[in-house]
């Protein structure tokens with residue numbers, strides 16, 4: 001992100017910050033990978049500018065649609081009232097709409113924004129519309145984190161033909177289109193200069209369908225946060241899978257002046273079908289030229305407290321099942337394609353629910369719920385060994401995921417859907433009403 005989002009900050013007498021951001025969606029002519037390209041941008045930037053917030057901030061985002069088609073803005077993962085999220089409301093060309101929320105205590109994490117006009121989400125995002133949001137909290141001030149070098153990495157693939165974004169073909173709608181140009185902050189394989197010490201990588205998968213299986217040869221990824229929260233303490237991993245819509249916050253120990261490469265390792269999200277285009281040894285996403293004297297690094301200890309949810313108090317257990325129909329190709333949840341006017345599920349405000357999300361299909365689907373963050377309890381029946389507040393979870397092919405959702409803070413109608421956006425546009429979405 002070369003551009004900072006234009007903000008108008010105001011501090012009230014009580015010391016509270018009120019921030020307002022302007023985002024304008026338009027067709028822009030920019031240079032991508034050394035060639036002129038006509039893509040969609042927010043504020044002429046691909047990806048869109050970083051919105052940087054602190055817990056407690058009162059935020060409004062003023063969106064203007066300068067595209068030739070209806071669009072709107074969704075602040076993905078932000079716990080905000082359904083009336084403010086309003087993903088059903090589209091903004092006609094030339095019109096504007098504002099979205100307001102308060103960055104809640106405990107919500108320090110990474111979020112993002114993208115269009116949500118049902119039926120055209122995939123193409124508008126694939127053609128360039130996405131941008132990162134970071135909310136900072138107390139844990140960001142811990143010495144280990146305050147001294148780390150932070151890099152925000154937005155992963156967004158695209159495909160160009162004669163300077164324009166390549167169209168989707170029939171096949172792309174089933175599998176989800178993976179662009180052949182994998183970009184990190186709008187660049188192919190960028191090299192970043194970083195000093196020795198702790199490197200903090202904040203990665204957003206802003207692709208409409210591509211999965212990223214992250215790894216750094218010779219290093220462990222010390223995961224400290226996922227989606228909308230920190231983890232309680234760092235969790236070391238060799239690789240980390242990031243499905244569309246997911247975010248990861250990771251520390252890397254860069255003790256010596258030696259280059260590091262962030263790779264996308266092979267992963268098959270359609271185990272029985274066509275495999276990934278990633279070479280066996282992995283594809284380079286970005287490199288870090290680490291420079292400076294050898295440094296001692298110390299990982300942080302305790303980061304935050306994430307409450308353990310008592311599932312025996314759950315007011316309801318629900319099962320959601322993914323599916324699809326052929327001719328016409330449509331994707332379904334519980335046998336139904338999306339209908340804006342239908343309420344598919346209801347829940348009571350103030351209660352905890354446990355949902356089993358069942359995927360009998362031969363491909364992975366990332367499940368996303370608006371407004372209400374959840375904890376992932378188990379994947380394929382295996383307990384998840386750490387707690388985090390998430391809003392996207394990958395449901396593996398022929399597998400299932402169990403999540404627990406406290407319906408706190410808001411009432412109203414929210415959406416849940418697959419975050420492979422082709423599937424969302426083709427009906428893999430439902431409405432939940434919290435009463």
Ligand code: C2O
Nearest residue numbers: 074076245368415
């Ligand atoms: Cu990131 Cu309803 O979406």
Ligand code: CU
Nearest residue numbers: 075076077370
């Ligand atoms: Cu969302």
Ligand code: CU
Nearest residue numbers: 365418420423
């Ligand atoms: Cu899907």
